[in-house]
Amino acid sequence: MININENFLNLQDSYLFSTIAKKVAEFQKNNPDKKVIKLGIGDVTRPIVPAILDAMHKAVEELGNQDTFRGYGPEQGYEFLREKIVEFDYKKRGVNVSIDEIFVSDGAKCDCGNIGDILGIDNVVAITDPVYPVYLDTNVMMGRSGKYNEETGMFENIIYMPVTSENNFVPEFPEKVPDIIYLCLPNNPTGTTLTKEQLEKWVEYARKNKALILFDGAYEAYISEENIPHSIYEIEGAKEVAIEFKSFSKNAGFTGVRCAYTVVPKELKGYTKSGEEVSINSLWNRRHGTKFNGVSYPVQKAAEAVYSADGQKQIKENIEYYMNNAKIIKEGLQEAGFTVYGGVNAPYIWLKVPDGMTSWEFFDKLLKDVNVVGTPGVGFGPSGEGYFRLTAFGTKENTIEAINRIKNMK
């Protein structure tokens, strides 16, 4: 008889993007003459830049030549890429990370989910609310949650830390001390982040409580303000308590190419039930090498080119393009009288929906009245109710048009 992992039955169907797609398709069917502008999904739209594409082409050619063909590479990633990561993403910021603390993978989504393999089931998990839904769902799958409560919209045994305008989007230390804390900074979907001093407090808290911070820095490249850490390891002592996830998806448009990396410091220790200290880096190395066979050579060569002078210049232009859209959205919405958050250190704009409306009601109104698609905040967690996410990943022309339409909305 086939037994299943019954934790999967606790999962709530993710209706968010499928419901959005269904509503948009129906609207388009009934209104074929209307031009719908989509500022909903968090996927990039600008093509891969020439410096990266050239490197990828060259690497593909190498694979077709007897002398330069490559088969399996190191599971942890080629040294040529890991050296660049160490140099550019850490050393340049005064952070000391060594090559064997870097694990290259095909996505931060997989890494955020897979990390749970090496952590005990009894760990108490805390997530900010709202947040990228992968952290919650992967813990439900592993059995770290209880049942879903329809009334609260929350899972039992999971600590939800609200991040709303009431606390300035700064999570407070929860009443019950968690073992694992997910921090996504800059945060998807609120587009907000923490200052160095605010993050220092979380590192101190984790150190005091022997808790682990899982730090998702997928949007790090969009940070524009001073005093916002680009890596949690800029905080002293963070290497003893934090794992960091980074991705080439949002800085270099790799959402379809697929490449990311995770940093697992050697100082980081976990504990057996009898209190024995174990290296988390060794556990992750073992897990990664056993279940993963490395990212393809052309993709790693493409990722290496992200750090070349031309690569850096060209990806910066794309990031500036998106952040200009963010400015157009933010300022346009403010002129239209909306209260708006994010959009300065992240490509997400988080707005308060008009009083008395739910985020789904606002979604329907926006679609029907001005044919613009965004994402209802409640889809990212119960504290997202009353908010709405627009992304800066569209074209400039569409962004301007969408905002003009919203400004003229009745």
Ligand code: PLP
């Ligand atoms: N982390 C966050 C916070 C995200 O928003 C996303 C994608 O939207 C990811 C990770 C996924 O990254 P990747 O494309 O590397 O899997």
